[in-house]
Amino acid sequence: MSLNDDLTAVQRCLDDLVRSVHRLEQSVGPGGLEIRRVRTDADHLRESLALLRATAPGERSSPEMVLVPDAPYNSALWLDVDDEGLGARDRHAP
Template sequence: MSVHDDLASAQRALEDLLRSVGRLEHRLGNGPEMRRVRIDAQHLRDSVALLREASRSSTPAQRPTLVTLSDTPYD
């Protein structure tokens, strides 16, 4: 799977989670625990959206160039 596929899958799962949270909120009411779960799920959805944007605009990470240092004494 590519990064794009993984992010899309995570976004779909979070949308399913938000729908389930909405149904639970309808049945259990809007208490502090329910609000916290809803807010946490929304934050996760927002975070995944930010990751998707970052993955579109960034270039693949390059390995840094290694520099060999000599063990011989120097001034």
């Protein structure tokens, strides 16, 4: 199993846990300290898993390759800029 598969399986289990805690809370009532602790702990687990998923090295897809054409760029695009490090066009470099 890959890391992504494991994280997805844990996410499903946590979703089931949160649903079960919600049903239990409806049966027991929302006011008790114990049920609030269980609900808070389940929420913390979900937040921790989200952080883990965001920072875990994984099988992230590589970014799409951008093709750069071989044709030269239109020189009209660069009329209003100076050559970097060389100064203005009508002057010599130091």
